[in-house]
Structure formats: structure tokens, C-alpha cells
Amino acid sequence: MGKKVKKESNSPYKETFESNLNVVIKTPATAVLLLRSPExxxxxxxxxxIYTFADKGDESKVSLLGLGALEPLCQLITHNSKLVRRNAFIAxxxxxxxxxxxxxxxxxxxxxxxxxxxxxxxDAVIHEFATLCLASLSVSFTxxxxxxxNNGLPPLVKLLSSPDPDVKKNSLEVIFNLVQDFHSCLAIRELGAIRPLLELLNSDFPVIQHLALKILQNITTDKDTQIAFREEHGFDRVIDMLNNMRFRDLHADAVQVVANCLCDDESVQLIHKDGGLIRLMGFLLTPSTPEIQxxxxxxxxxxxxxxxGCSVLHEQNVEKVLVELLCVEDVTVKTSACQAVAAMSFHLASKDRFRDLGGIPVVVQSLSSECAALREEATQALSSLTFKNKPSVFAVFEVGGHEILIQRLCESCSRTVAKAAATLCNMAQYEVIRCSILSHGAVPALVExxxxxxxxxxxxxxxCLGVLLCETGAMTEFKRAGGLQPLVSLLQSNHKEVLHNTCFAVNVFASDKPSAVEICKYGAVEMLQDINQSVNRRSSLxxxxxxxxxxTNLSLKYNVTGLLAATDIISDGFYDAGKxxxxxxxxxxxxxxxxxxxxxxxxxVINTTEKKTEVDRQEHKTKTESPADKMWNMIDVPLQSLIQKVKESILPLHEKEQYTALARLVSEVMGDAVEKEKLHGFPWVSHLNELKFQLQSNIIPIGSINKGFYCHRALLFKCxxxxxxxxxxLVRGEYNRAWNEVLxxxxxxxxxxxxVDLMHEPGRLLAAGTAAAVAYQTI
Incomplete structure (x- = not known):
């Protein structure tokens, strides 16, 4: 144990055998048998x-175990004779x-x-070997x-003040084993163990200092213990050790204790008032091993x-030290320095100073390290540095940081990916950078x-996606990379921020009709309806x-809501698939x-133009087109003619006359007026079935309908x-009813x-809410 030498003058067993006993014991087996002697x-x-034989090595100890030495020795430690007890404990x-x-x-x-x-x-000898025994046993949980x-902690704490270094060491080992459990940590504080533990930091024996630090490291994770530790001036004692180069081999453990003392704002403030933070900075500037640094x-x-704390460190110019540490070869030091940069970057002045000292290029270089932990902390540092800070954003951009960050999006470490995306989002606020980010494949990289x-x-x-998708071509690139489905699936998330940001990105796609149609294909509308019915999940967004x-998708709107407003303009491709x-x-x-x-x-369906382009026709030239495909892509010639007629004959009329004339025209092409009493005999159902059979399709162009019901006439009128x-x-009612409302x-x-009456007295305008209007809208 370092400096300690054997205390020969106090040897217990020499004192014991000055009697005239003439017993000769030649074998361990005989010695074990004699442990049951009454003498x-x-x-x-x-x-x-037995001690002499056991001290030869593990083989001897196991041999004694086999001979049954344990049971009598356990009994003899409570013998009436002090000398018997002492020797039994030693053995x-x-x-x-x-x-x-x-x-x-x-x-x-x-x-x-x-x-x-x-x-x-x-008896110090009994204390030494009794604690040695407990030190061996206390490794196991039981x-x-x-x-x-059995209330073993109080005597062990008391023995920390023993004059015998072996007793101290063994007691420390037992306590260290016990404080791995939280309830023992609390008991240690209540027993007043902090003061003797701090005294042992001045021991001449490194093993005792080391154990005392290890115990302090464990117990100072508790806030109340930190207070007691501070009241005993423990922080200063540990800092003294850090500033003493003779204790360099203990600095790593001492720093861990310091870290526990700095776990909350109150502790930091109190330690700073006593000058502790400045002393800590002084230690940081002292050359040391990478582990301790x-x-x-x-x-x-x-x-x-x-x-x-951040302000104090800034005053001590800690940013300069961190930049220097980021340039050392040791990866662990760089990693810790990146952590500190990230923490300091919440302080605007530190963020600016760090950038001015040239720290950003160094952090960007760390993004390409082979060490995953360093890459992770570097992305965190850049995320903090670029948050709401335009100069730092452009500093990262100038050294090509965005290109490496895009590569980091494929990392297996979730935290690296998250912070890389956050940094790219910070940078994408600026158009010139946003375009560069997109040009390096950021959108496909965000899909996974x-x-x-x-x-x-x-x-x-x-x-990040929501910001990038605003640029031209980004949506197409995202769709091509297969991003729509995983994006829409996130609408099922119960996490508020995820849901909000997903709605934001989906809302960007809603401005583009083809994208909106595809998003709806993945069930976005149904998911959003579900969200908006939930008190906890819905939002204005x-x-x-x-x-x-x-x-953007009026066919879907009419299908889902049953209502198209006057501002919803029907165009080619609109279809009514029912409620x-x-x-x-x-x-x-x-x-x-x-x-x-x-x-x-x-x-x-409403379609006055052919959907397929020349490229589409060439691609499908060799394929057999089904009747349904033909019908879907076929120009509705009757509707084209009707539109031309409306433009020529109705457009020139005054407003009220326009509605009346248009209503009569719609009624004329859809089978003329039908008396209410004869509605049941109007053959619109059989007519539509005949059309389906003739066209061999479930899709019918509206211009083909000659006998239309309320729903068909109202749709044609709106079109x-x-x-x-x-x-x-255009409003959908029940039982195939639909009507148009005008102002x-x-x-x-x-x-x-x-x-507008399109069925019974075509052209008649029924004041909304009147009995006549209600009768037209319902059965």
C-alpha cells in the first residue's frame, strides 16, 4: 500500500506464543482439528x-476451505479471549x-x-482483518x-479516523462497495462521513486518496450531499489537489468530483463567489494528460x-482555450471540447468570439473524423453555433460545412442525424445557402x-424539409426519392412537434396539385380529419x-365535404365519385x-382535353388500352360543344338572366323538367347503367348524360x-340530391x-331557407 511498512513490533501472533505450550502441529489438517480445542x-x-499456511497463496486457502476451517474460525472471532479473537480474525x-x-x-x-x-x-489488528474480510464480502449485492x-456503516465511518492506514484502506473499500447503491450514499452523508473523507485526501498513501475520491465521486451525485460537501469546503480541497502536480495521478478522479459539484446553477453561483470557477480555469490551462483534460x-x-457560469467562463476567455483544445490530436479531448463549445454557444458573446477565433472551421473538420462520438458532438456544436446567428451560418457555409452535414444524415447515430438536420435547417433560412444545400442532394438524404x-x-x-421544399424543383426531387409516403405516415404521430412540422411540410405540397393528389393517395386527408377531431392533436396548422x-384537389373536397364554394373553380380532371x-x-x-x-x-368526370401527352402515347403505343382508360383520357366532345354554346348565348346576358338561362339549358340537355309527382318514373338510373354498359366503364363523361338527376344537373351547372x-x-344533399346556391x-x-331550380321549374330562383327551397333540397 505504497509507503506503509509492516509493524513488526506489534505483531499479534508473536505476543501470543510466549507460553510454554509443548504442542507440535505439523499439518494444516491438524491445525483445523485443533480449532475446536477448549484450550x-x-x-x-x-x-x-492457519494464517501462515493461508498466506502462502490461493491454493492453500482453498485447501483450508476443503478441510473445514471456515466454520470454527467464524465461531472463534467471538471467543472470550482477545488473543483468540485476534488470531481468528487474522486467519x-x-x-x-x-x-x-x-x-x-x-x-x-x-x-x-x-x-x-x-x-x-x-484492537487495530482486529479492525484491520475484520474490515479486510468485509471488503472481500461486500463486492456481492447480497x-x-x-x-x-446490520448497521455496518456507522463503525466503518468511525474507522476512517483510525491511525492504522490498513484499517482506513479496508474501511474505504467496504464503503466504496456500499455506495454503489443510492440508499447507502444518503446514509454516508447523514453519518457525517464527508469530513473524514476529505481529510483522507491528505493521506500519504495514494490508494487511500484514490478510494476517498471514488467515494466522494459517488455520493456527490446527490444534491443534499453536494450542499454538505460545499459546507465542508470540499470543492476547495479538491481544487487544491488539482493544482498540486504531486497528485497528478489522482487528477482524473478529482475532476469527476468537481463535475458533480457543478451540476446545478445554485452550486455554480456559490462556487463562483468563492473564486472556484477561476481556479478551475487555471487548472484547465495547466498541461495534463488527455484523460484529465x-x-x-x-x-x-x-x-x-x-x-x-457561461459569463464567468467568457470573461476568462475560455473560447480561446477551447479552440486550442480542438486542435490537439487526442480525440477524447476534441470531443469534450465540442461539448463545451455547444454549451457555451447559448451565450451570444461566446458564439461570436468563438467564430472570430476561427473555431468554426476546426469544428467542421471534426465532422469528417473517424470517431463517431466526435462527429456527434461536432454536429451538436454546429447546431448551437448556427442557431439564430447569421454570421456563424455563413462561416459554416464558406468552409463547405453544409456538404459534410448532408453526408452525416446517413449516420447510424440518431443524435448526429438530428443535429445535422437542425444545423442544415438553420442554414437553409438563407436563399443562397438553401440553393447550395439542395444542389448537394439534401432532399433525398432527408428521406431515410x-x-x-x-x-x-x-x-x-x-x-428542415418544410424549409427546403419551398424551392423550385425540391418537391419533385423529394417525390422521386420516395419521400411522400414516409412523410404522410408521420401524420399519425402523437408527438406535438413532429405532427406540427409534418403538417407544415405537407402544407407546402398542398400548393401543388399533382403533389396534393399523390399525398391524398397515401391517406393524408383521412389522417388530417382524424387529427382535427382530436382535442389534443388538432391545431390551427x-x-x-x-x-x-x-x-387543391376539388374532386376530393367535394367527395369529403360535399361542398364547393363559389371560389372553387371546377376544371378538367374533376370527378364526382359520390359521398x-x-x-x-x-x-x-x-x-x-x-x-x-x-x-x-x-x-x-369532366374532361375537355386529352390527358396523355405525345410521350405518353408513344410509351403506351404497344399496350392494349382498356375501355376505362380510353374513357378516362377521351375528350368530352358534347361538353366542349355545350361550353361553346354557353359562351356564345349566355355570357352576354345580365346576371340574373344568366342564371335563369343556364338553368334552362342544363335542364334541356339533362332530360328537361320533371314534375315532382313523376320523379320516381324518371329513368335516370337505367340511363346511367346503359351508359356504363356501352362505354364498358364505371367512368362516364358528364356530356354523355341525357337524363340527369339533381346531382348531375347541379354538377353540370357549376361546371x-x-x-x-x-x-x-355546389352542395351535395342526401339521396342523390344536390343544388347550386347563387348570390x-x-x-x-x-x-x-x-x-337554382334545375329539375322542376328550370330557371326559377328559390330564396334560400324558404319552404320551396327546402322542398327542392330534400325528399
Whole structure:
């Protein structure tokens, strides 16, 4: 144990054998048998021989175990004779250092007996070997619990003040084993152990200093213990050790204790008032080993998490030290320095100074390190440095940091990916950088992180996407990379930020009709409806996203809401597939066209232009086109003619006359007026079935319908009105009813609402809310 030498003058067994005992013991087996002798002198001699034999090595200890020495030795430690007890403890403690003996001893009930003697005995030799025995046993969880439950900590704490260094060392080992459990840590504080532990830091024996530091390291994780530690001036004592180069081999452990002391703002403030932080900075500037430097920088990072601590460190020019440490070869020091940079970067002045000192290029270089931990902390540092700081953003951009950050998006470490996405998002706020980020493949690189299960990765990735997708071509690139489906699936998230950012990104796509259609294909509308029905998940953004998505896809809007406003202008490609079933995704027109002819209601489509381009026709030249495909892509010639007629004959009329004339025209082409009493005989159902059979398709162009019901007439009216700029709504009712509502001022300051009769008295305008209007809208 370092400086300690054997205390020959106090040897217990020399004092024991000055009697005239003429017993000769030649074998260990004989010595074990004599442990049951009633004679004290024989017991003393037998214990001495067992110790001598056991001290030869593990083989001897195991041999004694086999001979049955444990049981009588455990009994003899409570013998009436002090000399017998002393020698029995020496033998038992020596044997207990062997693993097999330790296991066997742990199965006995010897621990309460040993603790009892610790409390009552004043013999240093007994203390030494009793604590040696406990030090061996307390490694196991069961034995630790026994020591604690039998009130073993109080005598052990008391023995920390023993004049014998071996007793101190053994007691420290037992305490160290016990404080691995939290309840023992609390008990140590309550027993007033902090003061003797701090005194042992001045020991002449490094092993004692080391154990005392290890125990302090464990117990100072508790806030109340930190307070007690501070009241005993423990922080100053440990800093003194750090500033003493004679204790360099203990600095790593001492720094860990310091780190615990700096765990909260209150502690940092109190330590700073006593000048502790300045002394810590002084230690940081002292040359040391990489391990100790790394631990010291971690302390700095911990201090920097408080605003006051950060200010103090800034005053001490810690940024310059960190830049220097980022340039050393040791990876662990660089990693810790990046952690400290990230913490300091919450302080604006530090952020600026760090950039001015040329620290950003050094951190960017660390992004390419072979060490995953360094890459992780470097991305964290850049994320903090670039947050709401334009100069730092451009400093990263100038050294090509965004290119490396895009590469980091494919890391296996979730934290690296999350912080890389966050930094890219910070940089993408500026157009010139945003374009460069996109040119280096950021959008495809963000697709895989969307599939992550890590919440922070999803939060940062979706936010970054929302910013990047605003640029021309980004949406196309994202769709080509297969990003739409994983993005839409995140609408099922219950995490508030993930959901908000996903709605933000989806809302960007809602402005582009092809993208909106594809997003709806993945069930975005149904998911958003579910979100908006939830009190906890809905938000103004989720509502806006659904509205914008439906406004871009009017077919879906009418299908889901049953209402098109006057501002919703029907165009080619619009289709009416009937009222949507709750919980079921609305199929696209392409999907509907692939279905075989069935008995369901037909899909009414509006199309006056051929959908396929010349490229599409060349690609499908060799393929057989189904009747449904032909119908979907066919120009609706009758509708074209009708639109031309409306432009020529109705557009020139006055407003009210326009509505009346258009209503009569729609009625004329859809089978003329039908009396209410004869509605049941109007053959619109059979007519549509015939059309489906003739066309061999579930899709029917609206211009082909000659006998249309309320729903068909209202749709045609809306379509034609939109073509010539007339304002009207389209509302779906129950049982195939639908109607159009128009606004007419007629010289009044407030417009009046009317329902247009297209069925019974075509052209008649029914004041909304009147009995006539209600009768038209319902059965």
C-alpha cells in the first residue's frame, strides 16, 4: 500500500506464543482439528498456523476451505479471549481474499458477528482483518445488503479516523462497495462521513486518496450531499489537489468530483463567489494528460449550462482555450471540447468570439473524423453555433460545412442525424445557402431519417424539409426519392412537434396539385380529419393543411365535404365519385379507372382535353388500352360543344338572366323538367347503367348524360358557370340530391341567396331557407 511498512513490533501472533505450550502441529489438517480445542493456547497456535499456511497463496486457502476451517474460525472471532479473537480474525481475513472462500463465507451468517466486533473492539489488528474480510464480502449485492441492514456503516465511518492506514484502506473499500447503491450514499452523508473523507485526501498513501475520491465521486451525485460537501469546503480541497502536480495521478478522479459539484446553477453561483470557477480555469490551462483534460473540459461544459457560469467562463476567455483544445490530436479531448463549445454557444458573446477565433472551421473538420462520438458532438456544436446567428451560418457555409452535414444524415447515430438536420435547417433560412444545400442532394438524404423512430430526428428532419421544399424543383426531387409516403405516415404521430412540422411540410405540397393528389393517395386527408377531431392533436396548422389540401384537389373536397364554394373553380380532371365513406380513403381517378364495371354508382368526370401527352402515347403505343382508360383520357366532345354554346348565348346576358338561362339549358340537355309527382318514373338510373354498359366503364363523361338527376344537373351547372365566370356553389344533399346556391344583389346593399331550380321549374330562383327551397333540397 505504497509507503506503509509492516509493524513488526506489534505483531499479534508473536505476543501470543510466549507460553510454554509443548504442542507440535505439523499439518494444516491438524491445525483445523485443533480449532475446536477448549484450550486457549492451542486455539491461538492453531489460528497462527492457519494464517501462515493461508498466506502462502490461493491454493492453500482453498485447501483450508476443503478441510473445514471456515466454520470454527467464524465461531472463534467471538471467543472470550482477545488473543483468540485476534488470531481468528487474522486467519479468516487472510482466507477471505480468495474467491472460493469468499463465496463460501457469504453463505454463512458471519457478517453481523464481524460488524458487532467492529463496534466493540479497540484492537487495530482486529479492525484491520475484520474490515479486510468485509471488503472481500461486500463486492456481492447480497453481502452489501447485509452490511447495510446490520448497521455496518456507522463503525466503518468511525474507522476512517483510525491511525492504522490498513484499517482506513479496508474501511474505504467496504464503503466504496456500499455506495454503489443510492440508499447507502444518503446514509454516508447523514453519518457525517464527508469530513473524514476529505481529510483522507491528505493521506500519504495514494490508494487511500484514490478510494476517498471514488467515494466522494459517488455520493456527490446527490444534491443534499453536494450542499454538505460545499459546507465542508470540499470543492476547495479538491481544487487544491488539482493544482498540486504531486497528485497528478489522482487528477482524473478529482475532476469527476468537481463535475458533480457543478451540476446545478445554485452550486455554480456559490462556487463562483468563492473564486472556484477561476481556479478551475487555471487548472484547465495547466498541461495534463488527455484523460484529465477531457474530464476538465466536461466540467467547463457543465458550468456553461448556467448563464452566470457561461459569463464567468467568457470573461476568462475560455473560447480561446477551447479552440486550442480542438486542435490537439487526442480525440477524447476534441470531443469534450465540442461539448463545451455547444454549451457555451447559448451565450451570444461566446458564439461570436468563438467564430472570430476561427473555431468554426476546426469544428467542421471534426465532422469528417473517424470517431463517431466526435462527429456527434461536432454536429451538436454546429447546431448551437448556427442557431439564430447569421454570421456563424455563413462561416459554416464558406468552409463547405453544409456538404459534410448532408453526408452525416446517413449516420447510424440518431443524435448526429438530428443535429445535422437542425444545423442544415438553420442554414437553409438563407436563399443562397438553401440553393447550395439542395444542389448537394439534401432532399433525398432527408428521406431515410423520416423513417426513424427517434423523436428528435423526426422533429428536426420535418422542419428542415418544410424549409427546403419551398424551392423550385425540391418537391419533385423529394417525390422521386420516395419521400411522400414516409412523410404522410408521420401524420399519425402523437408527438406535438413532429405532427406540427409534418403538417407544415405537407402544407407546402398542398400548393401543388399533382403533389396534393399523390399525398391524398397515401391517406393524408383521412389522417388530417382524424387529427382535427382530436382535442389534443388538432391545431390551427392541421386545420389549414386540410383546407389547403382539399382546395387543391376539388374532386376530393367535394367527395369529403360535399361542398364547393363559389371560389372553387371546377376544371378538367374533376370527378364526382359520390359521398366518401368515413374511414375509407378516396380513390384517385386513375385507381377508379382500373376497376372492372360494377353495380356501384358511376363516377362522373369532366374532361375537355386529352390527358396523355405525345410521350405518353408513344410509351403506351404497344399496350392494349382498356375501355376505362380510353374513357378516362377521351375528350368530352358534347361538353366542349355545350361550353361553346354557353359562351356564345349566355355570357352576354345580365346576371340574373344568366342564371335563369343556364338553368334552362342544363335542364334541356339533362332530360328537361320533371314534375315532382313523376320523379320516381324518371329513368335516370337505367340511363346511367346503359351508359356504363356501352362505354364498358364505371367512368362516364358528364356530356354523355341525357337524363340527369339533381346531382348531375347541379354538377353540370357549376361546371358551365365556372367556365364563363358566373359565381355559384355546389352542395351535395342526401339521396342523390344536390343544388347550386347563387348570390344576387338586385339593388340591395346585402346580397340575397337563392337556390337554382334545375329539375322542376328550370330557371326559377328559390330564396334560400324558404319552404320551396327546402322542398327542392330534400325528399
Amino acid at each position: 486457549e493456547d492451542i486455539l491461538i497456535k492453531a489460528c497462527e498456523l 479468516l481475513g487472510t482466507m477471505a481474499t480468495n474467491g472460493d472462500v469468499k463465496v463460501a463465507l457469504s453463505k454463512t451468517d458471519v457478517i453481523p458477528l464481524i460488524i458487532d466486533k467492529l463496534s466493540l473492539e479497540d 453481502s452489501k445488503a447485509q452490511v447495510f441492514d 477531457s474530464s476538465a473540459v466536461k466540467c467547463i461544459a457543465r458550468v456553461a449550462h448556467s448563464s452566470e 431519417p423520416l423513417k426513424s423512430t427517434d423523436t428528435q430526428v423526426l422533429v428536426n428532419t420535418t422542419l 392541421s386545420k389549414l393543411t386540410l383546407v389547403n389540401l382539399l382546395n 366518401a365513406d368515413a374511414g375509407h380513403r378516396v380513390l384517385t381517378l386513375e385507381e377508379l379507372s382500373e376497376q372492372p364495371v360494377n353495380h356501384c354508382r358511376p363516377i362522373i 358551365l358557370a365556372d367556365c364563363i365566370g358566373m359565381s355559384c356553389t 344576387l344583389f338586385e339593388g340591395n346593399p346585402q346580397p340575397c341567396r337563392y337556390i
